[in-house]
Every structure is written in C-alpha cells, then in structure tokens.
Amino acid sequence: MKTVLATGGLILNEPLLWEKGKRGRRGMDVPASDVPAAKIDPEFMGVGPDFPDLSEVDIVRHYTRLSQWNFGVDTGMYPLGSCTMKYNPKINDKIAATPEIAASHPMLPDRLCQGTLKIMYELQGYLATITGLDAVSLQPAAGAHGELTGMLIFSAYHKGRGAARTKILIPDTAHGTNPASAALCGLHPVPVQSGPDGILDPEVIARLMDQETAGIMVTNPNTLGLFEENIKEVSRIVHAGGGLVYGDGANMNAIMGVADLKKCGLDIVHLNLHKTFSTPHGGGGPGAGPVCVVDHLKKYLPVPRVVKDDKGYRLEYNRPDSVGRVHAFHGNFGILIRAYSYIRCMGAENLKKASQLAVLNANYIKEKLKGDLHLPYDRPCMHECVFSDQKQHEFKVSTLDMAKRLMDFGYHPPTIYFPLVVSGAIMIEPTETESKDDLDLFIEAFKEIVREARENPEILHEAPHLCKVKRLDETAAARHPCLTG
Ligand SMILES: *Cc1c(COP(=O)(O)O)cnc(C)c1O
Numbered sequence: 001m002k003t004v005l006a007t008g009g010l011i012l013n014e015p016l017l018w019e020k021g022k023r024g025r026r027g028m029d030v031p032a033s034d035v036p037a038a039k040i041d042p043e044f045m046g047v048g049p050d051f052p053d054l055s056e057v058d059i060v061r062h063y064t065r066l067s068q069w070n071f072g073v074d075t076g077m078y079p080l081g082s083c084t085m086k087y088n089p090k091i092n093d094k095i096a097a098t099p100e101i102a103a104s105h106p107m108l109p110d111r112l113c114q115g116t117l118k119i120m121y122e123l124q125g126y127l128a129t130i131t132g133l134d135a136v137s138l139q140p141a142a143g144a145h146g147e148l149t150g151m152l153i154f155s156a157y158h159k160g161r162g163a164a165r166t167k168i169l170i171p172d173t174a175h176g177t178n179p180a181s182a183a184l185c186g187l188h189p190v191p192v193q194s195g196p197d198g199i200l201d202p203e204v205i206a207r208l209m210d211q212e213t214a215g216i217m218v219t220n221p222n223t224l225g226l227f228e229e230n231i232k233e234v235s236r237i238v239h240a241g242g243g244l245v246y247g248d249g250a251n252m253n254a255i256m257g258v259a260d261l262k263k264c265g266l267d268i269v270h271l272n273l274h275k276t277f278s279t280p281h282g283g284g285g286p287g288a289g290p291v292c293v294v295d296h297l298k299k300y301l302p303v304p305r306v307v308k309d310d311k312g313y314r315l316e317y318n319r320p321d322s323v324g325r326v327h328a329f330h331g332n333f334g335i336l337i338r339a340y341s342y343i344r345c346m347g348a349e350n351l352k353k354a355s356q357l358a359v360l361n362a363n364y365i366k367e368k369l370k371g372d373l374h375l376p377y378d379r380p381c382m383h384e385c386v387f388s389d390q391k392q393h394e395f396k397v398s399t400l401d402m403a404k405r406l407m408d409f410g411y412h413p414p415t416i417y418f419p420l421v422v423s424g425a426i427m428i429e430p431t432e433t434e435s436k437d438d439l440d441l442f443i444e445a446f447k448e449i450v451r452e453a454r455e456n457p458e459i460l461h462e463a464p465h466l467c468k469v470k471r472l473d474e475t476a477a478a479r480h481p482c483l484t485g
Pocket residue numbers: 082083141142143144145175177219248250251272287289
C-alpha cells in the first residue's frame with residue numbers, strides 16, 4: 001500500500017481537569033472588591049463543588065487536545081452506512097446565525113415573523129416536491145419521531161373510519177426504529193420476510209394483509225441498500241386491504257429527483273434532514289424528521305401548521321382532526337434553516353446529482369471490494385452496500401476485527417452487524433462527496449486489511465494499534481461504566 005491517512009503521532013494524552021489542577025492557579029483575575037464583605041451564614045452556603053484551580057493555558061490545551069481526539073466528517077471519511085455523517089456545508093451555519101433568524105423569538109405574533117414563517121412554508125413546499133407528496137409537518141425532531149407521528153396518523157385514520165386496527169407489517173429489512181415506533185402507538189409489529197433477492201415479495205404481503213392490519217412500514221431504500229422494486233404492487237395490495245403505506249425515507253439521499261414516492265403508493269413518508277439535507281448529525285445534537293403525507297391525510301398533521309393566505313403567512317391551530325403537537329414551538333428551527341439553505345444552494349438539478357453520485361460511489365465500492373469480501377446480494381445497490389465476513393471465517397477474522405483495523409488506516413468504521421438479515425454484516429455508505437481518489441484510498445486500505453486477514457490475522461485480532469484506546473471490553477463498558485476517566 002502506498003499511502004495511509006493515519007500516522008499516530010502528536011495525539012497528546014490529557015488527564016481530567018481534576019487531576020490536572022494545582023491549588024492557586026488561575027485563568028483570570030477578578031478586580032478587588034470595593035464594597036465591604038457581607039457575612040453569609042456558612043450553614044446557608046453549604047459545601048461548594050470542588051472545582052480544580054487551572055491556568056488559562058491549562059484550559060485551552062485541555063479542550064484543544066480533547067477536540068483532537070474527535071473524528072468527524074470534517075476530519076475524514078465516515079462511512080457509517082445510513083447514519084453516516086454527511087456533508088455539513090459551513091454556509092448553512094452562517095445562514096442559521098443571521099441575527100434576524102437566530103434571534104427570532106418563537107412566541108412572536110405571526111405578523112412580526114413573516115420571514116421565518118415564509119422559510120418554513122417554503123421548506124414544506126420543497127420537501128413535498130422532493131417526495132412527491134402533498135403536505136408536510138416540520139415538527140418531528142428525528143427520524144424515529146417522524147415515524148411516531150406517522151403511526152399516530154395511521155391510528156387516527158383508522159379510528160376515523162370506525163375500525164381500530166391493531167397490527168402493522170414490518171419487513172426484516174426495516175430500520176429498527178420502525179417496530180419500536182409502531183409498538184409505542186399500540187400497534188403489534190408483524191415481521192415480513194424479504195425475498196432471496198433482498199426485497200419484498202408482493203405475494204408474502206398479500207398472505208399477511210388482513211382486516212386487523214393497519215398497514216405496512218417500508219424502509220426504502222431498505223437497510224440492505226436496495227430499492228424496493230415491488231413497492232407499487234406492495235402498496236396496491238395494502239391499500240386493497242384497507243391499510244396505509246408508511247415509507248421510511250430517512251435515506252432519501254439515494255433517490256432525490258429520481259423516485260416519486262406518491263406514484264410508488266406511499267401515504268406517509270418521513271425524511272431525515274440530518275441524513276439527506278446536510279444538517280449536522282453527531283453527538284446527539286438536534287435533528288429533524290419532517291413528515292410528508294398525501295392529501296387525504298393532511299387533516300391529521302400536527303398543529304400548528306404553517307399556512308399562507310391573502311394576508312400572509314400564519315400558524316394555524318384550529319384543526320380538529322390533528323394528532324396534536326409533537327414538538328414545542330416550531331420544531332428544531334435552527335436545523336430547518338440549515339436544510340432550507342442547503343436546498344436553496346443546491347437547486348433541483350444538483351439535489352438529483354447528489355443522489356446519483358451517492359449511488360455511483362456506493363456501487364463503485366461494491367464492485368471494487370466484492371472480490372475481497374463476500375457480497376450477499378450481488379445486484380446494483382443504492383447509497384450503501386452490504387458485505388459480510390464470510391470469506392474471512394477460515395482465517396478466524398471477523399467483521400469486528402476488520403472494523404477495528406480500519407481505524408489504524410484513518411477511517412471511522414462502517415456500521416457492523418446490521419442489518420440483521422446478513423450475518424456479520426459490514427454496511428458501507430461512502431456518500432456523494434467523496435472523490436474517486438478518496439474512495440480508491442479507502443478501497444486500498446480495505447484490500448490491505450483483507451490481505452492481512454489471510455497472511456497475518458493476529459494483527460487484526462489486536463487492532464486497533466494506533467488509536468488512543470485499544471480494543472475495549474464492550475460488555476464491561478456497558479455493565480460497569482467508569483464515568484470518571
Ligand atoms: C436513521 C434512520 C432512522 C432513525 O432516524 P433517527 O433520526 O436516528 O431517529 C429511521 N430509519 C432509517 C432507515 C434510518 O436510517
């Protein structure tokens with residue numbers, strides 16, 4: 001191998017501030033008090049926290065060093081299938097920090113926030129156009145929250161027709177949040193086995209669909225990274241049985257400008273702005289999972305809705321069939337602004353191109369690595385491709401070993417052991433922004449790891465070698481977490 005991204009050196013150790021502090025150090029001086037000291041009852045004061053004394057340099061170095069232990073999309077490739085950290089354009093942050101936007105109070109009357117309401121209204125419109133559906137709520141704070149909102153709408157719809165249905169079909173290639181969201185709404189998930197080609201078989205759906213079934217939740221592209229080619233027929237069967245079709249569109253970044261989800265038969269779809277529309281996605285920060293619906297389900301959308309009439313934009317609360325509010329104020333507004341900024345910067349043609357490049361890049365990796373890694377479904381994929389460790393079994397090397405070793409080469413590991421339908425799965429999503437040069441470097445690193453698996457498997461068993469922490473005992477970390485360092 002010619003070049004490696006990671007080298008190791010100059011990543012410095014850093015203790016806890018409590019271990020680093022020395023009595024008497026200080027980072028700043030407070031002017032001497034010019035008023036007499038007041039007497040305070042020590043009883044009332046209690047015992048204060050034992051904060052360490054630190055100098056300015058102690059603190060600056062502490063946080064700078066910690067930041068250098070971090071890895072993100074601005075550091076390097078982050079191919080964590082589906083939940084991959086994607087492009088976060090800096091212009092988005094600049095726009096979100098515009099004082100008129102950042103300081104706009106969520107309780108302003110409509111007439112004083114026409115600009116922010118207009119942005120929300122237009123964003124709803126863009127997302128409707130991108131999915132092909134008719135109406136949108138921007139409130140849900142994450143993909144799973146969008147699913148929950150969607151399932152509340154399913155229940156409201158069936159109740160409205162006088163028939164509470166209790167079951168929901170969930171394919172084995174669905175995202176794990178789907179059955180959880182349905183169960184939270186009191187629906188009983190019925191597993192659906194995908195066909196040998198990794199996609200849904202309409203005949204299986206026809207056998208399972210009955211009068212008790214509220215509908216189906218289809219992740220499309222599914223968690224194998226495959227487009228559900230029979231989605232139209234699946235939707236037809238579910239509709240004929242009186243059910244609704246929910247589309248998990250978290251990974252719309254594979255099909256923007258290419259698939260019209262209404263024509264596919266979907267009634268409700270959620271989007272993940274933090275997966276498709278470039279909003280930041282790490283560290284448990286805010287996300288957004290807008291929900292799009294077809295016309296006849298519009299009345300169930302959460303309140304308030306941003307609407308427009310001849311007097312301008314306003315929030316509409318009086319919607320008796322609504323499932324209610326699912327987020328305080330307007331949802332995660334700062335995130336909505338970033339997605340709006342991204343969509344406006346890109347324009348329709350470039351959004352489509354982003355999807356095409358995401359798919360091209362994933363297929364490039366799939367084709368280049370399929371001789372080295374077992375490819376359980378050898379067919380064109382969408383934004384991600386799924387391999388397994390089957391070919392490495394004979395060397396006693398596992399998916400975990402290879403994922404850990406990738407860190408020595410400077411890559412965040414991909415998603416591993418998911419989806420569950422592939423034993424020892426390795427799910428790689430390169431994203432649309434990686435250049436061919438960067439993809440080739442990643443492919444070369446993976447090929448080197450596969451060579452090592454054959455010739456020197458011990459290296460892999462003990463990987464990572466260059467990271468700050470080596471192989472962790474994950475069970476002990478979960479059972480006996482040490483939270484003090
Ligand atoms: C990430 C993801 C979700 C969940 O989204 P969150 O924002 O993490 O709640 C749901 N479905 C699919 C297919 C996903 O990739």
